Amino acid sequence: MKYLCTAATDLEELIGHECTTENGSVFTYGPLPQAMLNDEELVLENSAALPVMMAAKLHVLCISLFISEIAVRIQAGEHFRLLLH
Numbered sequence: 001m002k003y004l005c006t007a008a009t010d011l012e013e014l015i016g017h018e019c020t021t022e023n024g025s026v027f028t029y030g031p032l033p034q035a036m037l038n039d040e041e042l043v044l045e046n047s048a049a050l051p052v053m054m055a056a057k058l059h060v061l062c063i064s065l066f067i068s069e070i071a072v073r074i075q076a077g078e079h080f081r082l083l084l085h
Contacts, residue, residue: 002043003031005050011057014044018069027070032058032082036065039077047084055084 003014016030035042047055062082065074 001031001035001038001040002045005044005046007049009050009054011054014058015061015065015067027067032061033065033067033074035082036062036074036076036080039079041079041081041083043083043085045085050084058082058084 012030014030014032016028016033018025019028020026029037031042044050044058050058059082062076062080064076066072067074
């Protein structure tokens with residue numbers, strides 16, 4: 001999976017966020033948990049636009065991700081990779 005980063009890309013965009021719908025609140029996964037759940041490679045294109053601290057946080061999240069809004073822990077599978085390009 002490929003995802004294009006911009007200077008405005010933040011962790012909420014990459015991890016996901018809650019959306020309000022007619023049926024209530026629903027959490028929409030961003031590209032990071034989607035790739036982890038699908039056990040596939042995630043290529044963050046234009047990652048040079050990301051702040052240095054954000055890139056460091058992403059490397060920590062690649063092992064295990066806890067999404068507090070929905071109380072879900074996602075473990076990276078053996079084929080998951082995060083590539084910063």
